[in-house]
Amino acid sequence: MDTPTPAALHEAVLGWYDDHARELPWRGVQASPWSVMVSEFMLQQTPVARVLPVHEAWLDRWPTPADLAADTTGEAVRMWGRLGYPRRALRLHAAAVAIVERHDGAVPSSYDDLLALPGVGDYTAAAIASFAFGRRHVVLDTNVRRVLARAVSGVELPAPAVTRTERDVATSLLPDDDATAATWAVATMELGALVCTARQPDCGACPIARMCAWRAAGFPAYDGPPRRGQAWAGTDRQCRGRLMALAREHDIVTTAQAEAAWPEAGQRERCLAGLVDDGLLTQITPGRWALPG
DNA sequence: CAGTCGTGGAT
DNA sequence: TATCCAAGACT
Numbered sequence: 617m618d619t620p621t622p623a624a625l626h627e628a629v630l631g632w633y634d635d636h637a638r639e640l641p642w643r644g645v646q647a648s649p650w651s652v653m654v655s656e657f658m659l660q661q662t663p664v665a666r667v668l669p670v671h672e673a674w675l676d677r678w679p680t681p682a683d684l685a686a687d688t689t690g691e692a693v694r695m696w697g698r699l700g701y702p703r704r705a706l707r708l709h710a711a712a713v714a715i716v717e718r719h720d721g722a723v724p725s726s727y728d729d730l731l732a733l734p735g736v737g738d739y740t741a742a743a744i745a746s747f748a749f750g751r752r753h754v755v756l757d758t759n760v761r762r763v764l765a766r767a768v769s770g771v772e773l774p775a776p777a778v779t780r781t782e783r784d785v786a787t788s789l790l791p792d793d794d795a796t797a798a799t800w801a802v803a804t805m806e807l808g809a810l811v812c813t814a815r816q817p818d819c820g821a822c823p824i825a826r827m828c829a830w831r832a833a834g835f836p837a838y839d840g841p842p843r844r845g846q847a848w849a850g851t852d853r854q855c856r857g858r859l860m861a862l863a864r865e866h867d868i869v870t871t872a873q874a875e876a877a878w879p880e881a882g883q884r885e886r887c888l889a890g891l892v893d894d895g896l897l898t899q900i901t902p903g904r905w906a907l908p909g
Numbered sequence: 910c911a912g913t914c915g916t917g918g919a920t
Numbered sequence: 921t922a923t924c925c926a927a928g929a930c931t
Contacts, residue, residue, distance in 0.1 A: 655927080658927090659927040659928095660926090660929075661914090661915085661916095661925090662927085663916095663926045663927095664927080665926095666917075667927090698915080700914085700916040701915050701916085701929090702914090702915075703914070703915095704914095704929085707930095735928090735929065737929045737930080739927075740927085740929080743927065757928080758925090758926075758927070759926095776911095777910080777911095802927095805927065808927095809926090814924080814925065815920075816920095845925095848916095851913095852914085853913075853916095856914080856915080860915085894914095912930105912931085914928105914929095916926100917925105917926100918924105920922100920924080920925105
């Protein structure tokens with residue numbers, strides 16, 4: 617195995633990205649910071665293919681943060697459609713309101729200002745600062761974590777949560793200048809998304825296969841703590857999902873409709889109350905709910 | 910820190 | 921068919 621020096625990794629990955637980067641609406645010189653920010657919210661735990669049409673419709677309707685901030689949270693939730701995790705729509709709306717109030721309607725460029733916005737955690741703050749403003753930040757998403765786990769640490773998959781060591785490795789590999797660091801961030805993400813995938817990595821197409829510690833070690837299987845699968849059938853998440861689907865389809869959700877969608881009374885009522893508490897629904901009258909106006 | 914929070918395509 | 925997984929954030 618060749619020595620995986622930072623310079624060698626940079627050259628290989630940046631060269632590969634130059635030839636294989638996807639053309640996405642939120643990339644390129646024409647993409648506004650708002651477009652990047654909307655994409656980052658939508659892409660949290662959601663595949664690119666499903667985000668594309670919603671992102672386009674969203675920016676067509678709300679070209680700026682102020683446009684979204686002036687509309688209702690209910691319309692944001694409706695436009696969110698079936699992307700999943702609809703609280704992200706509420707947080708994006710709240711972030712737009714905060715941008716109008718605190719930043720004169722312009723998406724802030726600093727990591728700290730971004731991190732202070734609703735729905736923006738470490739990853740999203742770093743991603744927006746990097747992709748929209750060309751700042752130098754460690755952008756640690758699931759793709760980058762997997763690429764570094766394999767190429768540098770020699771293991772199949774990263775730990776369930778980001779470790780200190782992991783962040784140190786990523787920091788040590790970050791190029792010195794802002795522009796190269798920003799490209800490195802998006803390039804390593806793209807490599808993880810297209811080549812170094814979770815299920816079936818395409819090592820034959822990988823620009824750093826020569827330098828990959830996992831490959832050199834003979835592809836040892838993951839031996840970390842068991843990764844918890846997400847239960848679904850019969851859970852509150854499934855119940856909430858069905859109730860929200862009803863609310864998107866109808867202006868008013870009645871008790872009869874809710875009962876048909878979820879027969880178990882206790883869980884149904886608990887979930888309705890939870891959705892109201894979250895701000896995803898409002899109770900118009902007893903037995904009638906709707907998206908918040 | 911571990912649990913919670915949607916959705917649907919791929920294997 | 922059941923499981924895994926997809927640019928995480930929040931409590």
